[in-house]
Amino acid sequence: MKYLIAVDMEGVHGVEGVKYTGQSPYYAIAKDSSEYAKAVVSATEEVNTVARALYDNGAEKVFLWDNHGGRDNLYMELVDSRVEKVDPPKEMATRLNFLADIKVDGIIFIGYHSRAGSINGILCHTYNGLEIQYIKIDGKQVGELDIDSMIASTFGVPAIFCASDDVCLKQVKEYDARITTVQTKTGKGRTSAIYRPTEVVLSEIYDGVKKAMANRYQPIERKFPLEFEKRFTKMELAAYFYELNKERFGERLCFGDDANTICATVNDIDELRALV
Ligand SMILES: [Zn+2]
Known part of the structure; x- marks a missing residue:
């Protein structure tokens, strides 16, 4: 079995972003901020835990898609050397087309966040937070994780695991209740979180990924138009x-x-x- 770890940054443990102070332009985990540096460390810890759980339980190959912002957020020398990074074009028009080449059996979401407008959703947004207030499909608001899951489903690949804050996980379960979830933190505001201990989060991620591997299913198929x-x-x-x-x-x-x-x-x- 082969797997893809899709990595964003806002949903990882130990990160809540820098508070807005009325100064624009503003970005809550700007690259030069301490919150970004923390997010890189936390994402690396979560990715390495996922990779270990996958390989310990029989995975043949694990791919990594580091898709936050301008990409290349993780230092690959600190990521489990068995993990192969994919580096597809950034354009939305071809987002996740590389699934046709790597033929994975499931996607694991790390660092994803709740959709724009979510109350207590830590660093919630949908793509460009400054420009997009919401996206709805068939009358229901969706976020980045919903859309990536929908695209993956057209390649026959199910979303199997997600670690994020409580608000994002509620939305994940609404998308597909079969996805195994692990809570990284509790949202108390847009840039306010109650953290869970790192060792608890990582241990639950390890166990959760193992459980997700055993729980095989086909992706939800989205009917067009x-x-x-x-x-x-x-x-x-x-x-x-x-x-x-x-x-x-x-x-x-x-x-x-x-x-x-x-x-x-x-x-x-x-x-x-x-x-x-
Ligand atoms: Zn992001």
Whole structure:
């Protein structure tokens, strides 16, 4: 069996981000911040624990996709040397296409976070937090983990494990209750967390991954067409997005309840990736 560890940064243990002080531009785990440095260490610990659990329990191959921000967040010399890093193009249009080549049996999510607008969701956002207020599919809000899981499902790959804060895990279970979850921290605000002890989190991740490997299932299949809605923080962004996509989508693209919101009927995963 082969597995992919998909790594974002905001959901790892011991990290809550730097608080907003009214100074813009603002990024809660900017690369030069102590919270970013902590996130790198925590993500590395979680990835190495996952890799150990996978190899101890019979995995033949483990791949790593480090997809936070500009990528290359982890120092690979500190990551279990048996793990192979994938380095696909960053474009959303081809996101996760590399699954066709590596043919894994499941995805393990590390460091993922709750979707934009989640109360007490630590560092929650959906892609560009400054521009996107929410994304809905068939009337229900979705986040990055939902969308990555949906894309993976079109390659026949199920999401099997997620470690994150309590708010994100609730959303994960709504997506697919079969996903094994481990709580890294409890959200008390956007940049406020109650931490669980590192050794407890890592030990639960080890046991959880082992459990997830034994619990085999097919991914949830998303039926197309689906109704897509994206609300921008600024009308200008919505108008620009509309202009960019109107030729491809024609009559299927329109404004929603207001000038900040774009709606579309989406016929396949390529169209979905074009719009998120
Ligand atoms: Zn991120």
